[in-house]
Amino acid sequence: MTETPPITRLLIIDDSKIEQKLYRLIVERTGLVGEVISFYYAEEALDYLSSDPRPEVDCIALDINMPRMTGFEFLDAATERLGADFVKLVVVMLTTSLDPEDRRRASRHAVVREFFNKPLSRGHLERMIELLNPESENVG
Amino acid sequence: MNAPPPPKNYLEKELEELITSDPAIFAFIRQGSLDGVWYWDLENSENEWMSPEFWRLFGVDPWTKTHKAAEWQDLINQDDLAEALKNFKLHCANPNHPYDQVVRYRHADGSTVWVRCRGLAIRDETGRPIRMLGAHNDLTQQMRTAEALKGEADATAAVNRELREFAYAISHDLKSPANTLKMLLEEMPNQLDSDMSPGAKDMLEMSMSCVDRMRTLIEDVLDYTRLIGDAPRRESVQLDPIIADIRSDLTADIDRSAATVRIGALPAVMGDPTQVRILFQNLIANALKFSAPDTPPVVDVLAGKAGADGLVPIRVCDQGIGIDPSQHQKIFEMFTRLHADIDYSGSGLGLAICQRIVANHGGRIELRSALGDGTEFTIWLPGGNE
Numbered sequence: 001m002t003e004t005p006p007i008t009r010l011l012i013i014d015d016s017k018i019e020q021k022l023y024r025l026i027v028e029r030t031g032l033v034g035e036v037i038s039f040y041y042a043e044e045a046l047d048y049l050s051s052d053p054r055p056e057v058d059c060i061a062l063d064i065n066m067p068r069m070t071g072f073e074f075l076d077a078a079t080e081r082l083g084a085d086f087v088k089l090v091v092v093m094l095t096t097s098l099d100p101e102d103r104r105r106a107s108r109h110a111v112v113r114e115f116f117n118k119p120l121s122r123g124h125l126e127r128m129i130e131l132l133n134p135e136s137e138n139v140g
Numbered sequence: 141m142n143a144p145p146p147p148k149n150y151l152e153k154e155l156e157e158l159i160t161s162d163p164a165i166f167a168f169i170r171q172g173s174l175d176g177v178w179y180w181d182l183e184n185s186e187n188e189w190m191s192p193e194f195w196r197l198f199g200v201d202p203w204t205k206t207h208k209a210a211e212w213q214d215l216i217n218q219d220d221l222a223e224a225l226k227n228f229k230l231h232c233a234n235p236n237h238p239y240d241q242v243v244r245y246r247h248a249d250g251s252t253v254w255v256r257c258r259g260l261a262i263r264d265e266t267g268r269p270i271r272m273l274g275a276h277n278d279l280t281q282q283m284r285t286a287e288a289l290k291g292e293a294d295a296t297a298a299v300n301r302e303l304r305e306f307a308y309a310i311s312h313d314l315k316s317p318a319n320t321l322k323m324l325l326e327e328m329p330n331q332l333d334s335d336m337s338p339g340a341k342d343m344l345e346m347s348m349s350c351v352d353r354m355r356t357l358i359e360d361v362l363d364y365t366r367l368i369g370d371a372p373r374r375e376s377v378q379l380d381p382i383i384a385d386i387r388s389d390l391t392a393d394i395d396r397s398a399a400t401v402r403i404g405a406l407p408a409v410m411g412d413p414t415q416v417r418i419l420f421q422n423l424i425a426n427a428l429k430f431s432a433p434d435t436p437p438v439v440d441v442l443a444g445k446a447g448a449d450g451l452v453p454i455r456v457c458d459q460g461i462g463i464d465p466s467q468h469q470k471i472f473e474m475f476t477r478l479h480a481d482i483d484y485s486g487s488g489l490g491l492a493i494c495q496r497i498v499a500n501h502g503g504r505i506e507l508r509s510a511l512g513d514g515t516e517f518t519i520w521l522p523g524g525n526e
Contacts (some may be wrong), residue, residue, distance in 0.1 A: 015480035018346045040480035067477040068467075 005034040006129045007058050012038045013045045013074065014063040014093065022119050023061065032125045042066055042074035049078060049086060059089045059128050061120065064102070072102070075109045087111055089131050093118050175255070176276030180209060182261075182269050197255070197278055199248030217244040217252075224257065232261055232269045239272075242279060254283040300368070308365040311358045318358060322351045353485065360489035363418060364474075367496045372412035376524030379406035379420075379454065382413070383441055386421045393428050399437040401428075406443050407452050408524030411501045416521070419497045420456070422490040423517050427458035429484055430515065435459075444518075451503055451520035458516075463509040472505075494519075 010033045012023050020038045027033045039045040042062075046069075048055065064071035071092065078086045091114040092098075092106055098115060106112050113131050116124045159165045170177050176194030181187040188209040192202035198215055205211050213221070220243035231239040239259035247253050256277040261269035325348050329336060336344065383403055387394070394401060401424070409416060424439060431437035437458060444453035463471060463478070470476050472495045475488040494517075498505045501521055509515035 015477075017480070017482045018350060021342075021346060040482055067479050 005032055007033045007125065007132065009033075009035045009037065009055070009057050010128075011045060011048075011057050011060040011087075012036060013042050013060060013066070013071070014038075015040050015066040016063075019063070019118065026120045026122070027125070030122050030125055032122075032129065042069040042071065042077075046074060046078055046081065049082060054082075057087045058132055059091065060087050061091055061093050061116075063093050064098070064106075065095070072105055075106065075112065079109060084110055089113055089128065091116055091124070091128060093120065174275050175278040178272075178274040178276075180272040180274065182272055185209060194276060197276065198245050198253055212245075215245050217246075220244050228259070228272070231259070235261065235263075239274075242283075252280070254279040304365050304368045307361060311361040311365065315355070315358050315362070318351060318354050322348070322355065325351060353481070353487075356485075357487045357489075360487040360493065364489055364493050364496065367415065367493065367500060372415050372497075372500045374410055374412070376408050377411050377413050377416050378408045378524070379416070379443075382417050383420060383424075386417065386424055389421070390425060390428065393425070397428060397431065397437055399428055399431070399439060401439045402441070404440070404442040406441070406454065407446075409452060409454075409501075410522040410524045415497045415500065419494050419519065420454075422494050423456040423519070426490060427456055427460065427515070429486075431458065431460040432512075446523050447520065450523055452523045454519045454521070456517045456519070457514065459514040462511045462513045462515055463507070464511045465509070468507050468509070471507075 010027065012020060014020055014023070017040075020040070024036055024038070027036050037048070039048070045060070049057065062071045062074065069077070075090070088111070090109070090111045092112060094115055094117050097117075098106070103115070106115070114124075114127060116127075155165070159169075170191055171193060174191075174193065175197045177191040178194060179189045186208055188211075189207045190202075190205065190212070194212075195202040195205055200215075216224075220241070224239075224241055224243055227237070227239050227241055230237040239261070240256070242254060242256050245253045245255055256279050257274060258277075259272050259274035262271035262273060264270050325344060328344060380403075383406060387401055387403070390401075393399070420441075424441065427439040428437050437460060440455070440457045442455045442457070444455065446452045467478055471478065472491050474492040476492075477486060477488040479486075495505060498519060498521070503519065503521040506518040506520070507515070508518070
């Protein structure tokens with residue numbers, strides 16, 4: 001019998017086509033994610049999250065440096081429009097290390113729980129699962 | 141003809157009388173507006189009266205000094221003294237030559253005191269100078285501030301130069317491995333015994349486009365670093381052949397998109413031919429690139445009438461997707477892009493480069509655009525020789 005994947009729905013917000021392909025490649029290989037929804041623009045992800053009824057999303061993997069609306073702007077806008085708990089979990093995906101001011105800015109949002117360096121790995125997905133299930137984290 | 145001077149105000153007359161009758165008035169002027177007064181006997185040139193303020197400015201107790209010209213001669217900077225003596229001689233020979241210079245004195249604590257020293261020769265009936273009246277103004281604070289500012293500006297320029305050289309060296313050195321990598325990737329299919337799987341083909345294609353992006357980025361950063369710092373060459377540049385060259389460079393893009401590029405009669409501008417070329421290459425390439433999907437681009441390059449400031453306008457207009465006014469400022473910043481690479485690719489440096497080139501030439505760049513309504517860049521550059 002098929003088990004339900006531990007991450008039901010993952011949103012990936014990244015303006016790079018190649019990055020998006022790599023995300024999907026890793027996610028498919030691990031089988032840890034049910035549905036992946038990709039957005040090249042943060043505004044489009046915001047529209048999706050605001051739709052009625054509100055879609056249930058476990059985790060957002062968020063790029064920072066994007067055209068038009070940056071990852072930071074997305075966090076501010078989503079919090080303002082949808083409330084601080086607009087999603088269970090956000091992980092920030094980094095190309096290079098984040099300077100301390102940017103890290104503080106992202107950490108002001110309680111939903112931001114981790115910073116990962118690209119590319120996405122199996123370990124990153126396992127950490128997401130831990131964060132989504134705090135009880136099992138205590139056991140582990 | 142100059143207008144005759146107006147009659148003296150009664151207060152001016154009164155003050156003149158007061159100065160001659162009441163010594164306190166001269167003392168007040170001396171102390172309130174001057175940092176030293178001297179009065180030199182040119183007939184007995186070893187004699188010179190110096191005011192107490194004169195000495196106090198140099199940290200010297202006035203009562204330890206005699207009224208001899210020799211008293212200050214070892215305190216003044218010797219080069220400045222030579223300059224002052226030269227002016228003194230010229231002023232004696234010709235009252236219209238001002239005795240006015242900035243000289244340095246050595247303060248008792250060893251520091252430098254900057255003084256503006258002005259003087260007026262008093263002459264006898266025959267016009268022969270017999271006395272010299274002089275006044276000092278302390279400029280030390282201003283000179284120190286100016287020196288500090290210059291020091292800071294020099295340091296900033298040095299840091300900028302270093303950063304520019306660093307950016308140049310890095311991008312230059314990155315170019316060669318990027319080119320090699322591209323070659324290797326192109327060679328890869330030839331090395332395989334069988335056909336590549338669709339997945340592998342996909343990977344290879346992505347790798348190629350990654351390397352291409354890297355090469356574009358390196359090229360653009362190199363272009364940008366070449367534009368920082370040094371003043372550009374200035375010569376009269378005929379725009380027609382440059383724009384024709386650019387058009388032929390872009391032939392592949394123009395043909396692929398079935399674009400129409402219309403070029404009006406263009407003037408000459410004053411500038412650096414290489415930079416002017418990069419400027420219009422970027423603008424025209426953008427005009428072609430940011431067209432609405434499935435709509436052949438239409439690009440116009442037109443000149444306008446020179447402004448009063450001698451700058452000539454050249455407009456590059458398209459009928460493409462346009463730019464939201466809220467983004468107009470942002471797009472000139474380095475690495476700013478408004479689109480994901482699936483829609484429009486680029487390094488985010490093009491307009492930063494344009495902005496820099498225009499600034500290097502003392503010109504300006506204006507933008508008129510709205511979403512869905514085309515874009516018009518107007519470049520103002522100094523006019524060249526027709």
